[in-house]
Amino acid sequence: MGISMNRLIVENRKFHTLQEMFSVSNNFQVIAGPCSVESEEQIYTVAEKVKSLDLAFFRGGAYKPRTSPYEFQGMGKEGLILLKQIKEKYNLITVSEIIDIRNIEIMIDHVDIIQVGSRNMTNFSLLSELGTINTPVLLKRGLMSTIDEFVYAAEYIAMGGNENIVMCERGIRTFDSATRNTLDLACVAIIKERTSLPVIVDLSHSLGRKDIIVQMAKASRACGADGIMAETHNCPEKALSDSRQQLSFDELEKLVLAIRA
Ligand code: PEP
Ligand code: MN
Numbered sequence: 001m002g003i004s005m006n007r008l009i010v011e012n013r014k015f016h017t018l019q020e021m022f023s024v025s026n027n028f029q030v031i032a033g034p035c036s037v038e039s040e041e042q043i044y045t046v047a048e049k050v051k052s053l054d055l056a057f058f059r060g061g062a063y064k065p066r067t068s069p070y071e072f073q074g075m076g077k078e079g080l081i082l083l084k085q086i087k088e089k090y091n092l093i094t095v096s097e098i099i100d101i102r103n104i105e106i107m108i109d110h111v112d113i114i115q116v117g118s119r120n121m122t123n124f125s126l127l128s129e130l131g132t133i134n135t136p137v138l139l140k141r142g143l144m145s146t147i148d149e150f151v152y153a154a155e156y157i158a159m160g161g162n163e164n165i166v167m168c169e170r171g172i173r174t175f176d177s178a179t180r181n182t183l184d185l186a187c188v189a190i191i192k193e194r195t196s197l198p199v200i201v202d203l204s205h206s207l208g209r210k211d212i213i214v215q216m217a218k219a220s221r222a223c224g225a226d227g228i229m230a231e232t233h234n235c236p237e238k239a240l241s242d243s244r245q246q247l248s249f250d251e252l253e254k255l256v257l258a259i260r261a
């Protein structure tokens with residue numbers, strides 16, 4: 001495929017792998033940014049805020065796996081172009097989801113980390129193909145996947161040679177509807193024990209609510225997670241996807257301060 005190694009740059013330091021980055025910076029990382037890239041204005045406003053809080057990572061979906069085909073499907077390539085602009089302007093490490101194996105090349109060209117969403121954790125041909133590239137992969141746990149299956153999914157990627165993987169617990173489906181999914185923090189501790197991969201917790205998709213996010217961020221840190229993901233929007237109530245769970249700027253700031261305290 002002719003792909004060159006993506007470098008992760010934080011405060012002028014270059015890291016070649018996510019593992020290196022998480023361990024050298026020895027920091028609990030916060031991946032913030034909107035559920036979906038919606039417009040130039042939105043993405044720049046959110047990136048400005050994320051940068052002002054000294055966060056290193058920025059997320060934003062350009063291709064959205066939506067339950068209903070009638071809902072906003074993402075800006076596609078235009079969204080990726082905006083993410084590339086953000087990455088260059090603010091020196092943020094960008095994360096965006098791939099939903100189609102045919103988009104690997106374009107993802108590599110536009111973002112630093114390729115996210116495999118929950119719905120694609122068992123898309124083995126996609127996982128294998130991502131194993132043949134050097135770009136870091138953020139692998140989310142499947143909606144209904146066991147911890148063993150989650151580790152096997154990472155092995156599909158690693159088998160091809162790409163061991164630059166960060167594991168992401170994002171909650172699983174259970175009978176309980178108090179949260180959007182059931183956050184399984186034991187998964188974090190187990191993955192940390194079984195692998196040497198960084199593990200993060202996606203608090204937005206696991207909880208689907210904001211009122212307990214600070215407590216669960218602290219719990220994530222306490223059980224050994226290397227970071228969290230928290231969807232953030234300049235105007236959450238007007239968001240085109242996941243409006244209820246996205247943090248406002250004030251809420252993100254409170255979360256970051258609480259973690260640093
Ligand atoms: C996302 O992070 O935008 C997303 C769709 O998450 P998940 O795959 O965990 O549902
Ligand atoms: Mn979302």
